[in-house]
Amino acid sequence: xxxxxxxxxxxxxxxxxxxxxxxxxxxxxxxxxxxxxxxxxxxxxxxxxxxxxxxxxxxxxxxxxxxxxxxxxxxxxxxxxxxxxxxxxxxxxxxxxxxxxxxxxxxxxxxxxxxxxxxxxxxxxxxxxxxxxxxxxxxxxxxxxxxxxxxxxxxxxxxxxxxxxxxxxxxxxxxxxxxxxxxxxxxxxxxxxxxxxxxxxxxxxxxxxxxxxxxxxxxxxxxxxxxxxxxxxxxxxxxxxxxxxxxxxxxxxxxxxxxxxxxxxxxxxxxxxxxxxxxxxxxxxxxxxxxxxxxxxxxxxxxxxxxxxxxxxxxxxxxxxxxxxxxxxxxxxxxxxxxxxxxxxxxxxxxxxxxxxxxxxxxxxxxxxxxxxxxxxxxxxxxxxxxxxxxxxxxxxxxxxxxxxxxxxxxxxxxxxxxxxxxxxxxxxxxxxxxxxxxxxxxxxxxxxxxxxxxxxxxxxxxxxxxxxxxxxxxxxxxx
Numbered sequence: 001x002x003x004x005x006x007x008x009x010x011x012x013x014x015x016x017x018x019x020x021x022x023x024x025x026x027x028x029x030x031x032x033x034x035x036x037x038x039x040x041x042x043x044x045x046x047x048x049x050x051x052x053x054x055x056x057x058x059x060x061x062x063x064x065x066x067x068x069x070x071x072x073x074x075x076x077x078x079x080x081x082x083x084x085x086x087x088x089x090x091x092x093x094x095x096x097x098x099x100x101x102x103x104x105x106x107x108x109x110x111x112x113x114x115x116x117x118x119x120x121x122x123x124x125x126x127x128x129x130x131x132x133x134x135x136x137x138x139x140x141x142x143x144x145x146x147x148x149x150x151x152x153x154x155x156x157x158x159x160x161x162x163x164x165x166x167x168x169x170x171x172x173x174x175x176x177x178x179x180x181x182x183x184x185x186x187x188x189x190x191x192x193x194x195x196x197x198x199x200x201x202x203x204x205x206x207x208x209x210x211x212x213x214x215x216x217x218x219x220x221x222x223x224x225x226x227x228x229x230x231x232x233x234x235x236x237x238x239x240x241x242x243x244x245x246x247x248x249x250x251x252x253x254x255x256x257x258x259x260x261x262x263x264x265x266x267x268x269x270x271x272x273x274x275x276x277x278x279x280x281x282x283x284x285x286x287x288x289x290x291x292x293x294x295x296x297x298x299x300x301x302x303x304x305x306x307x308x309x310x311x312x313x314x315x316x317x318x319x320x321x322x323x324x325x326x327x328x329x330x331x332x333x334x335x336x337x338x339x340x341x342x343x344x345x346x347x348x349x350x351x352x353x354x355x356x357x358x359x360x361x362x363x364x365x366x367x368x369x370x371x372x373x374x375x376x377x378x379x380x381x382x383x384x385x386x387x388x389x390x391x392x393x394x395x396x397x398x399x400x401x402x403x404x405x406x407x408x409x410x411x412x413x414x415x416x417x418x419x420x421x422x423x424x425x426x427x428x429x430x431x432x433x434x435x436x437x438x439x440x441x442x443x444x445x446x447x448x449x450x451x452x453x454x455x456x457x458x459x460x461x462x463x464x465x466x467x468x469x470x471x472x473x474x475x476x477x478x479x480x
Contacts, residue, residue, distance in 0.1 A: 001424050001436075002063040003027065006231075006416025007050060008409060009069040009153055010034075010224060011090060014049040017412045018062060021420035024438030029409070030058045039092040043075060043083065043152055050153070064217035064423040065157065066415035068227035069150035071173050072123040076132070076197075077145040081160060084142045087149070088128045095122040098130035098192075102175075105191055110260035116178045116185060117256050117266025126175025129192040145198040146189070148174070150221045157218050158210045164200040165209045168268035169226030169275070171202050179268040180256035205272050205418070206425045206432040219422035224411045225250065225277075226270040231414030232379060232405060233440045236273075239368065239375045239400075241361055243382035243390075246322075247283030249364040250275045251373045263326055263367055270418060271435060276373065278364040279325050283357055284384045286319040286334075290353035294346050302389035304350035310396070310455045313343035316466040317356035326364045327474040337466045354389045358397050359463040363475065365398060379403045379443075395448035396456030402448075405441040 001021035008015045016030040032052035035045050046069075059065075072091075076084040088095075099120040106112055109119045120127050125148065132140040147155065151166045171177040176188040176199075184199050203209060203220035211217055222230075229252070234240055239251040256266040257276045267275040284298075291301040318335040336352070369375055378398045384390055385404045395402045417438055424430030448456065467475065 001420060001427060001429060003061045004064045004066070004416050004419040004423060005059055005062045006066045006068065006227075006412040006414065006419060007053070008224065008227065008412040008415060009046050009050065009067070009149060010411070011070045014046065014053040015409045015412045016053045016058060017409055017416050018058060019413070019416040019420070021063075021423060021436065024413070024417065024436070026413070028058055030054055030056075039089055039094070040086040041073075041089050043087050043149070046149070046153065047156060062216065064219060064419040066219040066417070066419035066422075067150050067153050067157070067221035068224050068411040068415040069148070069153055069221070071148070071170065071223040071225060072125065073149040074125040074128040075147045075149065075152045076139070076143040077147065078142045079144040081145075085136070085139050091123045092128065093122065095127045095131045098122075098134065099124070099127040102127060102130055102192060106188070109262040113258050113260050113262055115188065116175060117172070117180055117258055118175060119262030120175055124173065124175035126188065126192050129189065133192065133194050140193060143193065143197050147200060148223075150223060151200050154209045154218055154221050157212060159213055161210060163210075164198070165203050165220065166200040167203050167205070167220040167222045167270065168272075169222040169270050172266070172268040173223060177202070178256075179266045179274055180258065204432065205270055206421045206430070206435070208422050208426065217419070217423055217426060219419045221415065222270045222418065225267065226275065227411040227414035227418070228381075229275060229414065230270040230417055230435075231410035231412070231441070233438065234379060237374050237376040238379060239365060239373075239377070240379045240381060241365070243283045243361070243380065243384045245283060245285040247280040247361050247364065248277055249280070249361060249368065250277040251368050251375060253373050257371050259371070261328070263328070264371065270414065272433075276368055276371070278367045280360055280364050281322045281325050282319045282360060284382065285321060286317070286353055286357040287384060289321060290349060294350065298384065298387060301350045301353065302387040304347045305354045305389040306392060307347040308351035310459050311462055312348045312352040312355060314338040314340060314462070315343045315348045315352040316463055317352040318467055318470060319353075319356040319360050324360075326367060327471065329471055329474055332471065335466070335470050337470070351389070354393050355397070355459055355463065358390070358394055359460055362397050362460065375400055377401045377403055379405060381405070391444075391446050395446045396452040397460060399448065399453055399456060402446040403443045404446070405443040408441065410441065
């Protein structure tokens with residue numbers, strides 16, 4: 001088909017991959033950092049970074065570009081297409097009260113879950129609009145259109161046309177688009193902003209956003225999570241666990257999941273399917289904190305943990321160091337239980353940290369399983385996935401094959417794959433229902449044996465017993 005590019009504009013940098021549209025082989029790569037911007041940012045800096053990443057003829061011969069970008073950013077435009085204010089990005093803590101106000105304004109968590117598949121959160125553009133209306137009324141009064149980072153970048157690449165576009169994936173993170181119905185909820189935007197504003201057209205997975213003045217095809221684009229999933233090649237039966245300081249667990253599913261507790265956030269993906277997501281507040285921060293306590297680093301903690309045995313001699317760490325979202329324990333602290341003379345050794349504490357973190361993530365995975373989401377493989381992302389202790393312990397706790405992909409720019413690769421799909425449809429060689437079949441990500445796989453599964457169940461039972469004793473009833477299953 002030709003050559004395509006995928007660019008990923010994250011919160012920290014722009015990464016570009018140039019790929020063969022037929023095989024997915026990465027031909028060239030580019031990178032440029034962004035200036036620090038949390039919790040607000042200058043979108044013009046993203047364009048400068050994009051230009052720097054594309055220097056040296058990187059895009060020569062490219063026929064189509066896909067765009068991935070950081071999710072949940074809010075860009076507000078006035079009637080002339082000028083930014084009203086700097087972009088509001090990420091989990092802006094100033095917006096937390098606005099999210100709580102909105103939850104009550106529609107009648108509670110269940111009402112929001114039914115409306116758009118997600119309870120208002122500070123990260124969402126919805127809550128940021130409410131914050132603007134309350135705290136910057138003059139700016140809010142100028143808002144004529146609302147975009148997210150990927151939408152804005154696509155609009156810029158196309159020469160700022162009259163039509164603005166987005167895709168299902170990014171739209172599903174706004175708080176005013178329903179993954180279940182595939183439609184905007186302008187009434188919810190009005191609830192937040194106090195009035196209507198223009199929203200971008202939501203494109204299908206293989207639809208083009210348009211062509212640049214030079215004739216370069218720009219595909220629909222999507223959010224980073226959706227692009228990374230597409231780049232990894234995950235499908236039905238696959239779950240992805242991303243381990244940063246906090247954690248997220250998502251899986252490909254055939255339908256949106258409404259959850260009256262708000263535990264599940266119902267995103268759409270980049271292929272026409274759905275990506276229900278469950279978040280935890282505590283993942284690698286648990287390991288880092290334990291490593292500091294023991295005077296070592298993550299590699300040293302992993303080595304220590306493997307000197308212990310499953311169950312950590314009865315030592316159980318509930319990893320709720322920052323409170324927790326899953327289960328909903330916002331004011332909890334971590335708990336260390338099962339202290340006996342024989343368990344008070346560094347290696348047992350080290351293993352309890354790994355088991356506690358992974359049991360917490362397995363609890364989140366089980367929320368999805370409990371709603372009928374099939375999980376046969378679990379992809380582990382993040383630097384901690386490379387730790388031998390994680391690779392040794394995770395398969396038995398997850399009860400599934402664990403896949404650790406080699407580090408790569410998967411969001412940019414997913415954006416490039418989308419560009420290849422759109423280009424192929426335009427050329428008449430691909431169907432809008434079938435993306436290009438690029439090879440799966442290079443990875444290591446770890447299989448749980450029959451004996452491992454029994455050991456894992458015992459460790460999880462030990463963990464669950466302490467969890468229920470410490471926080472009775474905290475882990476009630478979500479409602480349908």
